[in-house]
Amino acid sequence: MKSLRLLLRSRLEWVEDRLMASAEKNGYGYVSPSMARLYSYLGNEPIPMSELARRLKISRQAVHQLVAEGINSDFLTLINSPHDKRIKLVMFSTNGKEMANTALAELRKIEIELESSIGSENVQELRRILELDWPT
Incomplete structure (x- = not known):
């Protein structure tokens, strides 16, 4: 039996x-x-x-590299945190929001x-089943 x-x-x-084929x-x-x-x-809110790095389970340096790539592709932008100017928050640019909306539409097609x-x-x-509460 295959593992879960x-x-x-x-x-x-x-x-x-x-999703990558549709991209x-x-x-x-x-x-x-x-x-x-x-x-x-x-998501819709900027994120540090x-x-x-914590969510992706990769180093902050790797996240910095990916974010720089996203900025160069005009999909991401950085803003200062309103609470701590040393912290940069990542968010979608206008082009990034368009790309994300396209990906969401493609995900719906995949579900269909x-x-x-x-x-x-x-x-x-x-x-x-997947929406059930799982142990933390």
Whole structure:
């Protein structure tokens, strides 16, 4: 029997492979998987680079490199923290928000593809299970 970890990882890879293929189709083919992973942790609120490093489980230096790449691609911008001017917060630029909206639309298409494959009831059940409270 395959481990739950292996099953979850392989299914996440299935989603990410489709997302990267759609990025290529939509003109974002130069976005690396590492960059896409960083972007997936950005929301509507600016976030400190140290928090991104913690969430991504990579060094702050690696986050600085990814953020610099995102700035060079005009998807990210930095702002000063309103509470501590030494802290830089990362957020999507206008172009980054457009790219993120495109990715969200593609993710919805991927979910529809999954529904057509395993059924909408199974997707709803999968979502219900994954939304349960898990131990911290």
